Amino acid sequence: MLDVENIRKQFPILSRKVYGHDLIYLDNAASAQVPRSVIDAITHTYAKHHANVHRGVHCLSQEATAEQELTRREVAAWIGATDAAEIIFTRGTTEGINLVASCITRDMRPGDEIVLTVMEHHSNIVPWQLAAKQRGLVIKVVPINADGSLDMDALRALVCDRTRVVAVTHVSNVLGTVNPVAEIAGIAHDHGALCLVDGAQGAPHYKIDVAAMGCDFYVFSGHKIYGPTGVGVLWGRRELLEQMPPYQGGGEMIDHVLLPEGTTFAELPFKFEAGTPDYASIPALREAIRFIDSVGIDAIEAHETALYRHITARIAAELPQVRIFGTTPGKCPVLSFLIGDAHSYDTGVLLDKLGIAVRTGHHCAQPLMQVLGVPGTVRASMAVYNTMDEADRFVDALVRIAPILS
Numbered sequence: 001m002l003d004v005e006n007i008r009k010q011f012p013i014l015s016r017k018v019y020g021h022d023l024i025y026l027d028n029a030a031s032a033q034v035p036r037s038v039i040d041a042i043t044h045t046y047a048k049h050h051a052n053v054h055r056g057v058h059c060l061s062q063e064a065t066a067e068q069e070l071t072r073r074e075v076a077a078w079i080g081a082t083d084a085a086e087i088i089f090t091r092g093t094t095e096g097i098n099l100v101a102s103c104i105t106r107d108m109r110p111g112d113e114i115v116l117t118v119m120e121h122h123s124n125i126v127p128w129q130l131a132a133k134q135r136g137l138v139i140k141v142v143p144i145n146a147d148g149s150l151d152m153d154a155l156r157a158l159v160c161d162r163t164r165v166v167a168v169t170h171v172s173n174v175l176g177t178v179n180p181v182a183e184i185a186g187i188a189h190d191h192g193a194l195c196l197v198d199g200a201q202g203a204p205h206y207k208i209d210v211a212a213m214g215c216d217f218y219v220f221s222g223h224k225i226y227g228p229t230g231v232g233v234l235w236g237r238r239e240l241l242e243q244m245p246p247y248q249g250g251g252e253m254i255d256h257v258l259l260p261e262g263t264t265f266a267e268l269p270f271k272f273e274a275g276t277p278d279y280a281s282i283p284a285l286r287e288a289i290r291f292i293d294s295v296g297i298d299a300i301e302a303h304e305t306a307l308y309r310h311i312t313a314r315i316a317a318e319l320p321q322v323r324i325f326g327t328t329p330g331k332c333p334v335l336s337f338l339i340g341d342a343h344s345y346d347t348g349v350l351l352d353k354l355g356i357a358v359r360t361g362h363h364c365a366q367p368l369m370q371v372l373g374v375p376g377t378v379r380a381s382m383a384v385y386n387t388m389d390e391a392d393r394f395v396d397a398l399v400r401i402a403p404i405l406s
């Protein structure tokens with residue numbers, strides 16, 4: 001069992017009140033709260049060694065650089081990458097996917113195919129659409145089964161020798177479905193295609209091992225793993241990153257600049273890190289990873305799943321009018337639901353008045369909403385610091401507001 005009370009003490013925001021109620025924060029899939037160590041790491045940078053990285057001969061710049069590069073090595077180890085140069089710091093998952101979609105499609109030919117799934121976040125749809133439009137590529141979409149699992153037979157049928165990339169989410173931010181990404185990467189490779197995995201919802205809950213997964217790119221965001229906003233990670237296989245052209249041009253990413261042409265580019269990972277990185281947040285990302293490791297990712301996931309099971313068991317017993325979206329066995333503890341025909345927004349507003357933070361709407365997954373046949377859902381997503389008492393108070397609140405909504 002986790003010592004949740006002790007863990008909660010590390011998160012300053014959890015002691016605040018909302019409209020006079022104790023805050024119950026169940027919007028973790030959008031952004032998780034941050035422990036004191038992460039806040040302190042940011043403050044520490046500004047107070048102790050604030051200076052731009054890489055170009056400095058002076059002490060502060062060297063310290064800032066060392067902090068950033070130590071973080072890169074720790075991130076690599078954390079996701080099972082052997083080579084720290086394969087870790088590219090980005091602004092987040094979105095930027096990582098845009099980078100890959102922009103760079104790996106430049107040598108594609110009209111008619112080449114990209115396979116996505118209908119459960120993707122807009123971040124793993126729109127960058128591919130932009131590239132497809134530019135290059136005349138064709139996008140194919142894998143459907144889902146009734147329980148929210150991916151239709152793997154359809155995926156096998158869609159991936160063919162024209163497929164150049166299969167881009168799939170590790171975990172659905174709406175349904176909680178955990179996709180068989182190793183198997184999907186294998187299918188992609190059997191057809192000579194690449195596989196990108198959107199790890200924004202995978203990294204907060206599961207041990208990531210990119211080598212075992214066998215994918216070519218894995219991306220995630222700091223703010224969903226108890227870390228700072230403004231920083232994310234793109235991991236890519238070295239030989240692919242080396243072949244890819246740069247994404248953005250600017251300082252830090254060059255080897256030698258010549259006018260009017262002839263500029264050469266820096267080695268990995270700097271080739272993909274144009275401009276000044278968020279060197280204040282990057283060391284704080286390391287503290288987020290250390291926090292997760294100090295608790296243990298398996299213990300975190302087990303705790304969240306216990307909360308999820310408790311909530312869904314009570315809903316089944318007490319709230320027959322609640323519809324839950326995503327019921328695959330072994331799913332990630334993300335609860336998407338609607339109370340009868342009530343609009344998700346109304347439910348969210350009433351919960352907010354009771355100090356309960358949930359997310360409502362389409363969750364940046366409009367194609368999925370279309371398949372589910374609803375404009376949006378209410379989403380309650382768990383984290384390590386949520387308690388059984390909060391789970392009960394959440395269901396109590398649903399029981400209280402359900403009659404108002406119908």
Ligand SMILES: *Cc1c(COP(=O)(O)O)cnc(C)c1O
Nearest residue numbers: 092093094121123173200201221
């Ligand atoms: C949040 C999320 C993203 C986008 O992450 P950003 O940090 O906003 O770039 C992409 N995919 C999934 C599955 C997400 O949950």
